[in-house]
Amino acid sequence: xxxxxxxxxxxxxxxxxxxxxxxxxxxxxxxxxxxxxxxxxxxxxxxxxxxxxxxxxxxxxxxxxxxxxxxxxxxxxxxxxxxxxxxxxxxxxxxxxxxxxxxxxxxxxxxxxxxxxxxxxxxxxxxxxxxxxxxxxxxxxxxxxxxxxxxxxxxxxx
Amino acid sequence: xxxxxxxxxxxxxxxxxxxxxxxxxxxxxxxxxxxxxxxxxxxxxxxxxxxxxxxxxxxxxxxxxxxxxxxxxxxxxxxxxxxxxxxxxxxxxxxxxxxxxxxxxxxxxxxxxxxxxxxxxxxxxxxxxxxxxxxxxxxxxxxxxxxxxxxxxxxxxxxxxxxxxxxxxxxxxxxxxxxxxxxxxxxxxxxxxxxxxxxxxxxxxxxxxxxxxxxxxxxxxxxxxxxxxxxxxxxxxxxxxxxxxxxxxxxxxxxxxxxxxxxxxxxxxxxxxxxxxxxxxxxxxxxxxxxxxxxxxxxxxxxxxxxxxxxxxxxxxxxxxxxxxxxxxxxxxxxxxxxxxxxxxxxxxxxxxxxxxxxxxxxxxxxxxxxxxxxxxxxxxxxxxxxxxxxxxxxxxxxxxxxxxxxxxxxxxxxxxxxxxxxxxxxxxxxxxxxxxxxxxxxxxxxxxxxxxxxxxxxxxxxxxxxxxxxxxxxxxxxxxxxxxxxxxxxxxxxxxxxxxxxxxxxxxxx
Numbered sequence: 001x002x003x004x005x006x007x008x009x010x011x012x013x014x015x016x017x018x019x020x021x022x023x024x025x026x027x028x029x030x031x032x033x034x035x036x037x038x039x040x041x042x043x044x045x046x047x048x049x050x051x052x053x054x055x056x057x058x059x060x061x062x063x064x065x066x067x068x069x070x071x072x073x074x075x076x077x078x079x080x081x082x083x084x085x086x087x088x089x090x091x092x093x094x095x096x097x098x099x100x101x102x103x104x105x106x107x108x109x110x111x112x113x114x115x116x117x118x119x120x121x122x123x124x125x126x127x128x129x130x131x132x133x134x135x136x137x138x139x140x141x142x143x144x145x146x147x148x149x150x151x152x153x154x155x156x157x158x
Numbered sequence: 159x160x161x162x163x164x165x166x167x168x169x170x171x172x173x174x175x176x177x178x179x180x181x182x183x184x185x186x187x188x189x190x191x192x193x194x195x196x197x198x199x200x201x202x203x204x205x206x207x208x209x210x211x212x213x214x215x216x217x218x219x220x221x222x223x224x225x226x227x228x229x230x231x232x233x234x235x236x237x238x239x240x241x242x243x244x245x246x247x248x249x250x251x252x253x254x255x256x257x258x259x260x261x262x263x264x265x266x267x268x269x270x271x272x273x274x275x276x277x278x279x280x281x282x283x284x285x286x287x288x289x290x291x292x293x294x295x296x297x298x299x300x301x302x303x304x305x306x307x308x309x310x311x312x313x314x315x316x317x318x319x320x321x322x323x324x325x326x327x328x329x330x331x332x333x334x335x336x337x338x339x340x341x342x343x344x345x346x347x348x349x350x351x352x353x354x355x356x357x358x359x360x361x362x363x364x365x366x367x368x369x370x371x372x373x374x375x376x377x378x379x380x381x382x383x384x385x386x387x388x389x390x391x392x393x394x395x396x397x398x399x400x401x402x403x404x405x406x407x408x409x410x411x412x413x414x415x416x417x418x419x420x421x422x423x424x425x426x427x428x429x430x431x432x433x434x435x436x437x438x439x440x441x442x443x444x445x446x447x448x449x450x451x452x453x454x455x456x457x458x459x460x461x462x463x464x465x466x467x468x469x470x471x472x473x474x475x476x477x478x479x480x481x482x483x484x485x486x487x488x489x490x491x492x493x494x495x496x497x498x499x500x501x502x503x504x505x506x507x508x509x510x511x512x513x514x515x516x517x518x519x520x521x522x523x524x525x526x527x528x529x530x531x532x533x534x535x536x537x538x539x540x541x542x543x544x545x546x547x548x549x550x551x552x553x554x555x556x557x558x559x560x561x562x563x564x565x566x567x568x569x570x571x572x573x574x575x576x577x578x579x580x581x582x583x584x585x586x587x588x589x590x591x592x593x594x595x596x597x598x599x600x601x602x603x604x605x606x607x608x609x610x611x612x613x614x615x616x617x618x619x620x621x622x623x624x625x626x627x628x629x630x631x632x633x634x635x636x637x638x639x640x641x642x643x644x645x646x647x648x649x650x651x652x653x654x655x656x657x658x659x660x661x662x663x664x665x666x667x668x669x
Contacts, residue, residue: 022458023420025440030382030421051440064442064599067382067424079383083344083593084539084586085575088502089530121426121543121593122344123383125173126501126575127205127508136385140173 085126168201182227200355202269203509287477305481307493312466328461333373343542345573349467353387357394363470487513502575541570544650546657588616605648
């Protein structure tokens with residue numbers, strides 16, 4: 001067996017620290033994704049073992065929830081809101097612009113590895129539509145021009 | 159003496175640059191050697207004025223907004239720290255019409271206090287409800303909530319007191335309080351504001367619920383899209399534990415209540431209560447059959463109160479001032495207040511907590527000031543992605559559960575999303591079907607398959623393929639989804655679809 005290209009010890013630590021709480025599955029998955037940025041497929045048997053469930057069950061949970069991913073994300077993850085309030089404020093124009101600017105579609109990562117783009121259905125910022133979030137920080141009233149400025153800002157911070 | 163300056167930390171304010179504004183205010187004060195006490199409060203919910211900076215003066219808090227870092231030196235020049243006049247001055251915050259005409263019961267402290275300061279919470283009437291509840295029997299607490307007329311604010315509007323009474327009388331050892339904080343309904347943000355801007359009120363409400371039904375453990379199931387709420391809730395829970403408001407011996411009463419936040423993972427359907435319970439148990443969020451009701455067999459098979467954030471956050475004021483006080487607001491069978499979230503294409507978006515009975519027209523024009531684009535309002539969607547589109551002819555309907563139901567519309571969680579006349583309602587109907595297809599849990603066929611067929615049929619209607627036939631098919635499909643879906647996701651997706659078709663047939667190519 002070849003060594004995985006992800007930190008197995010970190011995953012073991014997350015699992016060990018959470019496996020005994022009631023309903024441990026989602027906290028463990030969050031813990032792994034928070035640590036590694038994604039949930040490598042190789043974690044599935046480890047989680048299944050620790051929680052005494054089948055690998056199919058773990059796989060089923062991971063794939064049910066939109067937030068979990070099984071591939072590494074870009075350096076920054078952009079969540080772009082597709083919901084009604086943002087649509088009412090030119091959100092579709094923003095969506096088209098963002099995809100063109102980044103050269104990717106939803107669920108993809110730019111070739112330089114800087115940005116992943118994910119759709120989201122509401123960020124609770126509907127009073128300041130259209131909204132996006134980058135690495136958990138929300139931005140409101142995002143015009144295509146402001147989108148470009150925010151991207152430059154985020155790149156500069158890195 | 160240092161002057162108190164408030165710059166919000168609410169995510170909507172942050173989304174418009176409040177962090178940079180706060181830093182600029184602090185830096186400018188340091189530069190000028192002025193002693194200020196910078197408080198990071200919640201948002202007042204006047205989003206067109208965010209970032210809204212407030213200064214405490216002997217006359218009261220004076221507001222300035224929207225304040226960008228560029229405005230900060232000018233504000234200091236104008237002596238804004240002593241309420242000096244400036245182009246951005248909005249006068250006394252409490253006198254701003256939009257706020258002044260509200261009835262803020264649940265949101266009494268939102269925007270006023272530092273959200274994670276227990277001291278601030280106590281200084282603004284916090285934990286008075288709990289102190290009263292500790293002197294009552296469980297049945298007396300439930301009676302207050304029943305008398306208040308409070309109905310579930312998550313959307314289903316089920317009487318909260320009846321739910322609590324069922325759990326109180328249920329046998330089963332361990333009982334749970336679960337807060338549905340999966341605010342997935344687009345166009346809504348009042349749960350987020352409570353959790354970010356006054357988390358203690360939710361903690362207090364859940365603690366009272368625990369005392370009322372004999373539950374010792376509570377979970378807040380929070381959507382992962384709300385990281386600031388997560389941070390503030392955890393900070394507030396830690397502070398409450400430290401001060402003995404949570405834990406093994408609440409306020410030395412001998413009663414125990416523990417609280418934990420659990421994160422969702424981006425599944426809309428987990429806002430449905432039984433799906434949420436499955437998710438909390440660590441499973442796929444598949445909707446459960448009812449019965450058994452969660453009140454009898456809920457989380458881990460035990461009796462469970464599951465309530466929305468706003469329902470639980472309304473409990474402290476009910477226990478503080480009594481069920482009758484709360485009941486005296488509102489109309490008909492809709493008692494108390496509703497935090498309305500005015501969003502979308504609107505000039506003055508924000509949080510408006512009002513007694514039931516206000517009309518959409520008052521909200522949209524008196525408060526909202528019409529569209530942001532300056533064009534006529536075409537429709538509003540009330541109650542999230544499963545709510546009907548309401549046309550101008552129904553804008554005089556009062557906000558009341560029954561009045562909305564009579565128009566085949568819903569109030570839901572109180573979100574109002576405004577569209578101007580450029581909106582294409584056929585596209586909105588297609589989106590509603592698409593959203594249902596993306597978010598369906600897949601357990602029942604009408605929702606799982608119906609939504610995908612719905613997108614296809616909408617594509618044909620929009621593409622002018624056999625239009626008359628496909629519109630008949632859309633109605634037929636909607637009928638199946640409405641009447642045979644397991645939960646509201648499939649069962650209410652026809653609300654936006656058919657309301658769009660019925661009120662705006664022209665957009666569907668129907669004469």
